Amino acid sequence: MTEISKLIHGNMSKLHERIKAEQCPFCGAEKNVIIYDSPEIDGVDALQACSCIDCEGEWTEAYRFHRVLLSDETGKFHVILMD
Numbered sequence: 525m526t527e528i529s530k531l532i533h534g535n536m537s538k539l540h541e542r543i544k545a546e547q548c549p550f551c552g553a554e555k556n557v558i559i560y561d562s563p564e565i566d567g568v569d570a571l572q573a574c575s576c577i578d579c580e581g582e583w584t585e586a587y588r589f590h591r592v593l594l595s596d597e598t599g600k601f602h603v604i605l606m607d
């Protein structure tokens with residue numbers, strides 16, 4: 525079993541906690557030691573390669589476009605949600 529398989533099957537709740545806290549999913553290091561590459565955008569999907577300085581772990585974060593924020597001269601934001 526690979527290290528990733530062990531991580532996924534061994535303790536999924538710990539993995540979720542680390543991802544929500546913006547920590548390295550492999551070792552739990554804080555985000556100040558995580559390197560985020562520029563996101564690659566494909567339609568409504570964006571993929572961002574990430575790596576951890578502490579453990580050299582690599583992963584990809586996936587995002588989905590869902591809104592635009594427009595600001596007027598007062599700096600107030602108006603949100604336009606996309607389907």
Ligand SMILES: [Zn+2]
Pocket residue numbers: 548549550551552553576577578579580581
């Ligand atoms: Zn790490």
